[in-house]
Each structure stands twice: as structure tokens, then as C-alpha cells.
Amino acid sequence: AAKSLGRNNYQIYEVSAEQAQQQNMALKSGLRHAEHNGELRVFYQPQVDAVTEDIVGMEALVRWEHPELGFIGPGFFIPLAEETGLIVSIGEWVLRTACRQAQEWERKFGLRLRLGVNLSAVQLMQPNLLEIVSSALDESGLDANLLEMEVTESISIKAAPNLVENLHGLHRLGCRIAIDDFGTGAASLDYLRKLPADRIKIDQSFVRNIGVDPDDEAIVRATIEMAHRLKRGVVAEGVEIEQHLQFLRANRCDELQGYLFCRPLPTPTFEKLLLERQRLLTAEASS
Numbered sequence: 001a002a003k004s005l006g007r008n009n010y011q012i013y014e015v016s017a018e019q020a021q022q023q024n025m026a027l028k029s030g031l032r033h034a035e036h037n038g039e040l041r042v043f044y045q046p047q048v049d050a051v052t053e054d055i056v057g058m059e060a061l062v063r064w065e066h067p068e069l070g071f072i073g074p075g076f077f078i079p080l081a082e083e084t085g086l087i088v089s090i091g092e093w094v095l096r097t098a099c100r101q102a103q104e105w106e107r108k109f110g111l112r113l114r115l116g117v118n119l120s121a122v123q124l125m126q127p128n129l130l131e132i133v134s135s136a137l138d139e140s141g142l143d144a145n146l147l148e149m150e151v152t153e154s155i156s157i158k159a160a161p162n163l164v165e166n167l168h169g170l171h172r173l174g175c176r177i178a179i180d181d182f183g184t185g186a187a188s189l190d191y192l193r194k195l196p197a198d199r200i201k202i203d204q205s206f207v208r209n210i211g212v213d214p215d216d217e218a219i220v221r222a223t224i225e226m227a228h229r230l231k232r233g234v235v236a237e238g239v240e241i242e243q244h245l246q247f248l249r250a251n252r253c254d255e256l257q258g259y260l261f262c263r264p265l266p267t268p269t270f271e272k273l274l275l276e277r278q279r280l281l282t283a284e285a286s287s
């Protein structure tokens with residue numbers, strides 16, 4: 001019985017692995033044409049001031065609108081894009097699209113919102129990263145100091161040639177650097193010490209456990225405290241409920257991002273949000 005169970009298990013595993021591989025291959029070939037076919041979308045999620053809850057920035061988050069499968073999240077296709085090297089052109093497309101959009105909103109609404117754009121390790125190792133970023137800034141007219149590049153600390157500094165130089169170069173261009181998913185990688189403190197980071201983004205796995213796990217609460221508190229002592233800003237991700245907000249505000253976190261305020265929105269919906277905000281401010285000013 002044990003033997004047949006073993007064989008069955010093996011078979012189940014083998015079939016599903018094969019299917020997964022086939023699916024991945026189909027998706028990789030589809031991804032090759034996604035940009036050219038206009039199937040990529042950038043969504044925007046607001047970042048709000050922890051005290052006033054006013055929108056102060058937004059993060060650009062890519063989605064793939066597959067013709068048959070519908071929306072595919074980046075958690076699924078970014079790894080495939082990294083494996084195939086497609087991330088370089090997809091990442092550049094996201095950067096140019098988001099910079100243009102941010103500049104358009106600045107013009108339309110007179111708002112100087114910070115724009116966060118995620119960079120993958122593969123992009124950070126590109127020798128021409130700085131040329132791409134400065135051309136995206138020139139072409140869009142966006143102020144460099146409104147652009148914040150988000151870097152995850154899953155990348156080993158030692159294993160990534162050009163990484164440190166590129167980040168210093170981005171800084172010289174006037175861009176800000178944020179360490180994304182802070183606390184989840186193996187090298188959080190090493191990153192803080194060696195990279196020119198302006199901000200820390202506390203990972204949502206810690207934020208989720210506010211009110212649940214006192215250890216994670218202690219980590220969140222200590223991270224905010226440390227960021228401030230190092231004169232860095234701090235943003236919490238994955239703020240979903242009022243209790244998270246109260247805790248983060250009481251502990252002086254600077255900015256918040258999460259479903260409690262808003263989900264990532266497609267361009268027209270985000271624009272409606274800005275319009276709404278503008279109406280409110282105008283009404284307040286004239287009353």
C-alpha cells in the first residue's frame with residue numbers, strides 16, 4: 001500500500017509539475033508580445049500621510065491583461081519576466097508610462113505627488129539604467145525628486161554587479177530610493193548601511209500582524225524608530241484595518257498604503273479620485 005501510495009503521489013506531482021511547466025511556457029511566449037500588443041497596464045495605489053490621510057504619493061503597479069485569462073498579477077508574471085530577461089523592457093515601459101502619467105496629473109491638478117516605481121534586480125544590474133531613467137524623466141518632464149525607485153532587499157548586494165553604483169547614480173539624478181518589503185530579506189540592515197536609501201517600506205507581513213502578534217508589533221515599532229534615528233522616512237504597506245492605522249499613527253509612521261485607504265486603481269479611476277479630492281479642497285477653501 002505504501003508503495004502504491006508513493007507511486008501515486010509521484011504521478012500526481014509529475015503531472016502537475018508538467019502542466020505547470022507547459023503553462024509557464026505558454027505564458028512566457030505570451031509575455032513576449034504583451035507589451036507590443038498593448039496588454040500591459042499600470043495601476044496606481046495612493047500613499048497617504050499618516051496624520052492627515054491626505055494623498056501624498058502613489059505606487060505604480062503593473063498588471064497584464066491577458067486576452068484569454070484576464071488580469072494576471074505581477075506576483076505571478078514578474079518572476080517569468082525576470083527569467084526571460086523581458087523584465088528589462090517591461091520595467092522600462094512601466095517607468096516611462098508612470099512618469100508621463102504622474103506629470104500629466106501634476107499639470108491637470110497642480111499636485112506634486114510622489115511616484116513610486118518598482119525596480120527588479122535584473123534592471124538594477126543593467127549598465128544603462130541611469131540613461132533609461134534620465135530619459136524617462138526628460139521625456140515626461142517629471143521632477144526627479146518626485147520619482148522614488150523601490151528596491152527589494154531580496155537582492156544580495158555582493159551578488160549584484162552595478163547595484164550600488166546604480167543606486168548612487170539614481171540619487172545623483174535626484175531620484176529617491178526606497179527599500180521595499182523591509183524586514184523580509186536576509187540583509188535589511190546591510191542594505192540600510194550600504195545603500196543610499198531615503199525611505200523604508202515596512203513589509204505587509206508585519207503590518208498584518210498588528211493586534212495579532214506582539215513580536216511583529218515590536219518589530220514595526222523598532223523599524224519606525226530606527227528609520228527616524230537614521231533620518232529616513234518610513235511607509236507601512238498593507239494597511240487594511242482601522243487598528244493598523246491607529247497603531248502606526250501612534251508610533252509615528254510617516255505614510256501609509258493599503259486597502260483601508262484604496263486598492264491599486266486603473267488610470268481613469270485614480271484620476272477620478274484626484275478630481276474628487278480637488279473638489280473637496282475647493283469647497284473647503286470657498287466655505
Ligand code: C2E
Pocket residue numbers: 045060061062073074075078091094118119120150180181204237238239240257258259260264
Ligand atoms: P510591492 O512592491 O511590495 O507592492 C505592494 C503589493 O501589495 C501590491 O501587490 C499591492 O497591490 C499589494 N497591496 C497593497 N495594499 C495592500 C493591502 O492592504 N493588503 C494586501 N494584502 N495587499 C496590498 P501587486 O500589485 O500584486 O504587486 C506585487 C509585487 O509585484 C510588488 O510588491 C512588486 O514587488 C512587484 N511589482 C509590481 N509592479 C512591478 C513593476 O512594475 N516592476 C517590478 N519589477 N515589480 C513589480
Ligand code: MG
Pocket residue numbers: 059118150180
Ligand atoms: Mg513596491
Ligand code: MG
Pocket residue numbers: 180181201203204237
Ligand atoms: Mg512591498
Ligand code: MG
Pocket residue numbers: 152180181
Ligand atoms: Mg514586493
